Amino acid sequence: MNNQATLQADARVSSRHAHRIRTWGNWVGLVLLIVGAVIMLFPLLILVLNAFKTTADYNATGPLSVPAHFSMDGIISFWNKSNFPLKLGNSLLISLVVAVVGVLLSVLNSFALGIGRVKGNTLILLFIMLANMVPQEALLYPLYVMFKWMGFYNSQWSIIIIFTIIQSAYGTYLLSSVYGTFPQAILEAATVDGASRWQILRKIVLPVSWSTISVLFVFFFIWTWNEYMIPMAFLMSEKTQTIPLALATMQGQHTMAATDLASASLLSIIPTIIFFIFFQRKLSQGIVAGAVK
Incomplete structure (x- = not known):
């Protein structure tokens, strides 16, 4: 005891x-x-x-001090000189279309490869993985020739098509590994009950993987928004350029003070910060769901 x-x-x-x-x-x-x-x-x-500093304030106190005089001159200057509303609309249009269509293609491709068990799906995924490893620099000339021939050069459609394919390739590779582990018993039970492939995708697979799809949507949007090299090569006119190109063009055309450059950079990232905050909960849910799986 x-x-x-x-x-x-x-x-x-x-x-x-x-x-x-x-x-x-x-x-x-x-x-x-x-x-x-x-x-x-x-x-x-x-x-x-x-x-929010003046140039004189920056020169006097350096970059680490609090602004002595609150100023929005740099933001107003970049807004007017770059025609910021037009560039913002271009970036939003391209990024949203790529994110939506890229996610849609990723889901359909992954459903076919991971759940539909298409013949040769392993080989197809291998080619997709290898395509993701090709550097963008190697794609510039072939894409230039192709879109010049198609008449899409200096058009936002060229950027939308390019990045939709690039992002959906990554999404297909990622989602296929997730769908490949989907319980077959559930799918077989739904088939026995008379569910079609479309109904299985819409009512069974999508609700379970919605968090992961939300993560892809957020990443596709931000990745496309921040792209610089390919848009620089394909968007020549001011009417088609995006915000990163506007910032680079302003730096090339004018000698920008440090405060003006900071103002322009802040204005260019505010939309992505707002977008990230808006979808932050979905992003956290998707990461947690992926960790649990």
């Missing part, structure tokens, strides 16, 4: 000690995460500080 009581007491002590260790570990992890977040947000903080 005494031995049993001693063992129970030792177990309680061990449990308390383990709980204390986990608690300290959690605190250490939280501190490290906060430090990492501060380090990652520090460049954005410096950008915001300098975006």
Whole structure:
């Protein structure tokens, strides 16, 4: 009896000690995460500080000080000189169309390869993976010749087509591995109940994978928004250019002060920050769902 009581007491002590260790570990992890977040947000903080400074204020106090005089001259200047509303509309149009169509193609392709069990699906996925590894620089000349022949050069449709294919290739490769592990018993039961392929996709597969699809949508939008090299080669006129191209063009045409450059950079990333905040919950759900799977 005494031995049993001693063992129970030792177990309680061990449990308390383990709980204390986990608690300290959690605190250490939280501190490290906060430090990492501060380090990652520090460049954005410096950008915001300098975006609302005057040039004289920047020259007098440097980049790390708080603005002595709040100024929006740099933002107004970039807004007017770059025709920012037009560039914003171009970026939104291209990024949204690529994200929506890219996700749609990724889902349909992945359903066929991962669940439909298309013959040679492993070989097809291998080619898709290899295509994702091709650097964009190697694609420029063949794409230039093709779109020049098609009459889509200097058109937003050329960028939409290119990045829809690039993003959907990545999405197909990612979703196919997810759909490949989908429980076959559920699919067979739905087939026995008379469900068509379209009904299986719409009522069974999509609800389960919606979080992962949301992550792809967010990534496709941001990746396309930030693209510079291919749009630079295909969008020549001001009417078709995107925000990253407008920022680069302003730097090339004018000698920009550090405060003007900070203002232009801040204005160019605000839409993606708003988009990311709006879809942040879906993004977190998709990451957690992927970790659980």
